[in-house]
Amino acid sequence: MAEKWEILDLLYRAAGGSLTAPLGARVGEAMAGLGIDRAQGRRAQRAVYAPDGYIIAAQGQIVTARTIERAKATRQESALLEAVGLTAPAALQSQAGALAVSTGDRLKTTTTAASDRIQASTANIWERVKQTSNELQGKSAQALEQQRIKRALGRPTTRVILDRDDRVILNMGELISYKAIAMARDADVLDLLLDSVYTETPQFSIEELRAPAKGTAAL
Structure with missing residues (x-):
């Protein structure tokens, strides 16, 4: 029945x-x-x-x-x-x-x-x-956060990110790094950081794209 x-x-x-x-x-x-x-x-x-x-x-x-x-x-x-x-x-x-x-x-x-x-x-x-x-909810929320972190890494911020003591974690326009992610998480402002990611594709010339120093994996 x-x-x-x-x-x-x-x-x-x-x-x-x-x-x-x-x-x-x-x-x-x-x-x-x-x-x-x-x-x-x-x-x-x-x-x-x-x-x-x-x-x-x-x-x-x-x-x-x-x-x-x-x-x-x-x-x-x-x-x-x-x-x-x-x-x-x-x-x-x-x-x-x-x-x-x-x-x-x-x-x-x-x-x-x-x-x-x-x-x-x-x-x-x-x-x-x-x-x-x-x-199920816990796994879904964790997976969504990891996706947002991966999309944020290497992108600039659109605002100044402060910790609870008003110390600057990242200034506006600075690139989001693993260290910044960890510091934002410790300061309980990770959501604020992930909501402040610049997602547009900027237009740069070749000269502007070149950083002043080579990366450790650069040829």
């Missing part, structure tokens, strides 16, 4: 309909697939990138249906949810709540016993999702 309940069917289809995929992967895909629509209409608090560096949502952008389609196509649903201030469990819970209302309207003519069984099944599924959600 469980296979006939709508919420189980949605989770199964959102996970690709595979019974052989690892449980963690299936749960993660289901969470993203069911909760991603809750991001629509919200403002992205930080930029979201595809694995190839393509911008899915810029910082400050209102998420649209097209934004959600790009996130689904690049499997960045979790990153988009986090960018608008939603956790995967919260988005799924909201989606499950909406589904429960719709299901409740259709089940008004059924018995109390049937309603109790549906509620018990939903609670059981939710417990299984919660067991893996924290780990």
Whole structure:
């Protein structure tokens, strides 16, 4: 009977309909697939990138249906949810709540016993999702941060970066280095640094491109 309940069917289809995929992967895909629509209409608090560096949502952008389609196509649903201030469990819970209302309207003519069984099944599924959600969110956030760090290295800053004692970590226009990343992390201003990266491609002459000193790996 469980296979006939709508919420189980949605989770199964959102996970690709595979019974052989690892449980963690299936749960993660289901969470993203069911909760991603809750991001629509919200403002992205930080930029979201595809694995190839393509911008899915810029910082400050209102998420649209097209934004959600790009996130689904690049499997960045979790990153988009986090960018608008939603956790995967919260988005799924909201989606499950909406589904429960719709299901409740259709089940008004059924018995109390049937309603109790549906509620018990939903609670059981939710417990299984919660067991893996924290780990999945942590890995997603860490991977996104590493991608942002890689894109920032070697690029100039667009503002002065200070530590908590107002000491200058980087002046505006100075290049971001591994040392600067480490110092910003220690000073709890890494997000500020990563949000202040100059991403345009400057136009230089050959002479301007040449640094005053050769690098250690230069020929």
